[in-house]
Amino acid sequence: MSDLPTGPVPDRLRRWELYAEVPLLLASLLFLAGYALFVLTDHDARLWRDLGLTLVCATWALFVVDYGVRLHLSGLGPRFVPTHGLDTVVLLLPLLxxxxxxxxxxxxxxxxxxxxxxxxxxxxxxxxxxxxxxxxxxxxxxxxxxxxxxxxxxxxxxxxxxxxxxxxxxxxxxxxxxxxxxxxxxxxxxxxxxxxxxxxxxxxxxxxxxxxxxxxxxxxxxxxx
Missing domain, CATH: 1.10.287.70 (Helix Hairpins)
Known part of the structure; x- marks a missing residue:
């Protein structure tokens, strides 16, 4: 994690969000594509369903990492959860x-x-x-x-x-x-x-x-x- 931004906590958080914006956008699209593959593929096509499920789990893991990093950089500790309610809901329900x-x-x-x-x-x-x-x-x-x-x-x-x-x-x-x-x-x-x-x-x-x-x-x- 040596590439994490340095400086005051709010500035570090803003810089992290700036760096992560595009990767998270791509991850969101991959999550949606994986979920669509899992739902729309016939039950007999286990290979494609497993691929969709893998995409869903992998991108969800990225969302969890991003949430954890922003929680740490915010310096708010547990207060980050209620003060960033939308982020918390989106983490639990990535389709949102x-x-x-x-x-x-x-x-x-x-x-x-x-x-x-x-x-x-x-x-x-x-x-x-x-x-x-x-x-x-x-x-x-x-x-x-x-x-x-x-x-x-x-x-x-x-x-x-x-x-x-x-x-x-x-x-x-x-x-x-x-x-x-x-x-x-x-x-x-x-x-x-x-x-x-x-x-x-x-x-x-x-x-x-x-x-x-x-x-x-x-x-x-x-x-x-």
Whole structure:
């Protein structure tokens, strides 16, 4: 661990997060790919299912290491767990890693003194990508729970993907609904996440429009009274 950043604890933590951002992004994609391989592959194809499970376990181990390093560099000790609740939840449920986009939205809101329009656009773009990844993750999780369940209306992954789309967009046609307890818990979480992502996109877009209109008003000469 000789390559760990040195200096004050907060600076070391920020530098570690900067270094780990891209590797963790790739690990998240590998985790999702491994989970999809494990869920969508036929039970008879044990080689592919084992490969998917190996990817899931290996990337999850990376998330645990990252969490431990950040806990150490923060200098907070056990207080790191409650003060970084989102990180803790994401560690326990890696399929929720797309929710880390909330940090970007918070960064936008705290830059009121010097707003950057490009940052608003980034938040909207990241929120859109997050919605796709989160919907795909939820579709996989629900399909894993619902397939073969008595009385289920989600019999294929296509049914599960359609359900995820209608849930994320808060449309909720009701033609495909989970019937298992775990499936319904996932559905409730996806509903909450859908509202949060929708709020992040609409909030950022509204703030961006206000900045544009304010700048246009400042350019116009005062009108005659």
């Amino acid at each position: 890693r797309p929710l880390r986009v909330v940090r970007l939205y918070t960064a936008v809101q705290t830059r009121r003194d010097r707003p950057r329009l490009s940052l608003y656009a980034r938040v909207m773009a990241y929120a859109g990508v997050t919605a796709v990844l989160l919907g795909f993750s939820a579709a996989l999780a629900v399909y894993q729970q619902e397939r073969g369940a008595p009385g289920t209306s989600i019999r294929t992954f296509g049914d599960s993907a359609w359900w995820a789309c209608t849930t994320l967009t808060t449309v909720g046609y009701g033609d495909a609904v989970p019937v298992t307890p775990v499936g319904r818990i996932i559905a409730a979480g996806l509903m909450a996440c859908g509202l949060a992502l929708l709020g992040a996109v609409t909030g950022s877009f509204s703030s961006w429009l206000l900045q544009v209109f304010r700048r246009e008003d400042e350019k116009e000469p005062p009108g005659d009274v």
